[in-house]
Amino acid sequence: MTEKKKDLRSRAWFGGADKPGFMHRSWMKNQGFPAHQFKGKPVIGICNTWSELTPCNAHLRQVADRVKQGVYEAGGFPLEFPVFSNGEALLRPTAMLTRNLASMDVEESIRGNPIDGVVLLVGCDKTTPALVMGAASCDAPAIVVSGGPMLNGRHKGEIVGSGTTVWRLSEQMNAGAITAEEFMSAEESMSRSAGSCNTMGTASTMASMVEALGLSLPHNAAIPAVDSRRYVLAHMSGMRIVDMVKEGLKISDVATRASFLNAIRANAAIGGSTNAVIHLIAMARRMGVELSLDDWQTHGRDVPTIVNLVPSGKYLMEDFYYAGGLPVVLRRLGEAGLLDKESRTVNGHTIWENVKDASCYNEDVIKPMDAPLAAHGGVAILRGNISPRGAVLKPSAATPALMKHRGRAVVFENYEDYHARIADPDLDIDESCVMVLKNCGPKGYPGMPEVGNMGLPPKLLKKGVTDMVRISDARMSGTAYGTVVLHVSPEAADGGPLAAIEDGDIIDLDVEKGTLSVALSNAEIEARLKARKTSAAFQDDGYAGLYQKHVLQADEGCDFDFLVGCRGAGVPADSH
The missing domain is CATH 3.40.50.2300 (Response regulator)
Structure with a gap:
């Protein structure tokens, strides 16, 4: 028997001519595996x-x-x-x-x-x-x-992209550009x-x-x-x-x-x-x-x-x-x-x-480096008094004119609040405003859902507005698009400054400079945070309770604190 075979982890189960080896091999053989499969x-x-x-x-x-x-x-x-x-x-x-x-x-x-x-x-x-x-x-x-x-999906002669088409057609329906029947007709074309x-x-x-x-x-x-x-x-x-x-x-x-x-x-x-x-x-x-x-x-x-x-x-x-x-x-x-x-x-x-020898067969799909889709792609990292530990934005999916923007905040305390108010024709919002969604981060939801790409107010969609600056501690689907600031860290439910933002606050976004800020002093932010209580619901039991107690923030990967690091694959002592 070679040294390599002695080094296999599986030999601790299948390699012994003893009771444990007998039992492990015997149990596995009830599936019809022949004896030679267990020989190194x-x-x-x-x-x-x-x-x-x-x-x-x-x-x-x-x-x-x-x-x-x-x-x-x-x-x-x-x-x-x-x-x-x-x-x-x-x-x-x-x-x-x-x-x-x-x-x-x-x-x-x-x-x-x-x-x-x-x-x-x-x-x-x-x-x-x-x-x-x-x-x-x-x-x-x-x-x-x-x-x-x-x-590829196909619908009425056009390609249909999973997820992205849903967001686009839904906005068109909310704007009154297509009917509900036209929206639903694309359903079978998307996932074929x-x-x-x-x-x-x-x-x-x-x-x-x-x-x-x-x-x-x-x-x-x-x-x-x-x-x-x-x-x-x-x-x-x-x-x-x-x-x-x-x-x-x-x-x-x-x-x-x-x-x-x-x-x-x-x-x-x-x-x-x-x-x-x-x-x-x-x-x-x-x-x-x-x-x-x-x-x-x-x-x-x-x-x-x-x-x-x-x-x-x-x-x-x-x-x-x-x-x-x-x-x-x-x-x-x-x-x-x-x-x-x-x-x-x-x-x-x-x-x-x-x-090194890979060939490109369509340079409109994979463009040359000197003729890119976007000169500066990647993910923009934004920091400031809203996101001291960082937030992210995807420039290639955003509107260039909104990459530097100053606007009045329209705040939604949680996703339920957003749903309840977004379609209200009396909502005090215009296309220059900045939509802010709180309490949808790792602890706050919990789980950090893909709701950061908030759909725009129907009354603005009907005016032809197609994008606005949106900020949240949530994520968004990779199939989504828009000028959307995500993963604000620390999140609102963990005491982050995002929780302090109120309707009417002035927000400044500058993607080129990598900044995201609200026109408030640090003292004002601290005073607001002390005066308010989080609207996030925390649990003491079940998996959600474990999650909220141990999940790290977005800038740390949202892993559990006790899982970080490599523990190895040591062979446990046999218990039989």
């Missing part, structure tokens, strides 16, 4: 977020079968296991509330079971960071396989195949982030879910994870600070979701990698956006793949000196070796 083969866990309640991930059972074929072919022993599947489509109040719960499920499933390496099957927004966070806490050999985006959002929303962004980090094989981000090449990638990932175990290539060997900075630049180049800020910080902190909002400003703010996809542009993920996908973006970043070329990836090559 790497055991590969297939961590699956398949669920019919998560439409984006509903096809992952078929993807898992292809991963198994690859594992078997490479001489491994694949064992599939389910974990909590937190999908955006149906889960209330928000999938962000359970991202950390899902990561705990993943971490303890890996640590407590005979797993030598793991394939992470992901799709919908939060499943990607949740699984990477859980695997990172164990620092196991791991490779990510995304489910892929759905095919398996897969996650076909826009550059959070799901596609996070699939791009794991590829930029080197945690997946090339082209993972953009191959459509129903394209046969998605199954080939799954098969090859199954083969590769077996070799990763034999090589001892762990997640921490790949996801380094340099590769996280690569991901930040890639996010800027693709016009990625603001949600990536929170998720990448959380993922990095699980690995002991230092990453902060300042890194987004320093390393990503001046990177041009070159991917012409909805919501920032006009194409969809299917077009992105046909144009060459993320390897083209990474090649262009590398040629511009904006990529750490020596960063390792899970296929054993450097990131530059993977992408």
Whole structure:
């Protein structure tokens, strides 16, 4: 028996000629596994977020079968296991509330079971960071396989982008430009195949982030879910994870600070979701990698956006793949000196070796660096007396004329208040005002829902107003757009200055200078905070209570304070 086989974690379960070994093998054999599978083969866990309640991930059972074929072919022993599947489509109040719960499920499933390496099957927004966070806490050999985006939607001769089309048509209906029947007629056109959002929303962004980090094989981000090449990638990932175990290539060997900075630049180049800020910080902190909002400003703010996809542009993920996908973006970043070329990836090559020969097949989809969609893409970090620890804004999805703006605040104390008043024709608001939403941050909701892109007042929509400055401690969907300031930290429910803003206060936004402020002195803000009580509801029991007690703020990744750091995948003492 080779030394490599002695090093496998799974041998602590299956390798002994004793009572525990007998019992572990015997129980597993009731599934029809032959004896030779337990004789020193790497055991590969297939961590699956398949669920019919998560439409984006509903096809992952078929993807898992292809991963198994690859594992078997490479001489491994694949064992599939389910974990909590937190999908955006149906889960209330928000999938962000359970991202950390899902990561705990993943971490303890890996640590407590005979797993030598793991394939992470992901799709919908939060499943990607949740699984990477859980695997990172164990620092196991791991490779990510995304489910892929759905095919382009088509409606009345036009492309339909998931999520983004809903926001656009809803505003048109509220403005009286289309009827309710016309709005509903687009429903069946939007989601016409398996897969996650076909826009550059959070799901596609996070699939791009794991590829930029080197945690997946090339082209993972953009191959459509129903394209046969998605199954080939799954098969090859199954083969590769077996070799990763034999090589001892762990997640921490790949996801380094340099590769996280690569991901930040890639996010800027693709016009990625603001949600990536929170998720990448959380993922990095699980690995002991230092990453902060300042890194987004320093390393990503001046990177041009070159991917012409909805919501920032006009194409969809299917077009992105046909144009060459993320390897083209990474090649262009590398040629511009904006990529750490020596960063390792899970296929054993450097990131530059993977992408240096990538070809672009449509330069209207993936634009040249000298003719970008936006000269300064990325995520703008805003600080001031409203957001002393930072807030974020996505310039490529905003209105240029509003990037420097001064206006009167119209305040909504919570999302219920917003819903109750936004359609009131007597609401004292005009297009120059700044809409402010409080108590929708990590603790306040709880869970930090995607409600920051508040729909505009119908009375202004009917006047032809299409955008206004909006500020909140909430998040917004990666498929959304507008001049929206998000993730204000600290949040209102945690005593942040946002809680002190009242109707009529004058707010100044200057994206170029990176400032966000209210015309109040620090003494006035402090006096208001002392005089008011938060309107957020706090719980003492259940998971929501645990969440509110332990969740960190947005600038720290919204992880639980007790989960930060890597705990390793030590083999527990046998209890039998």
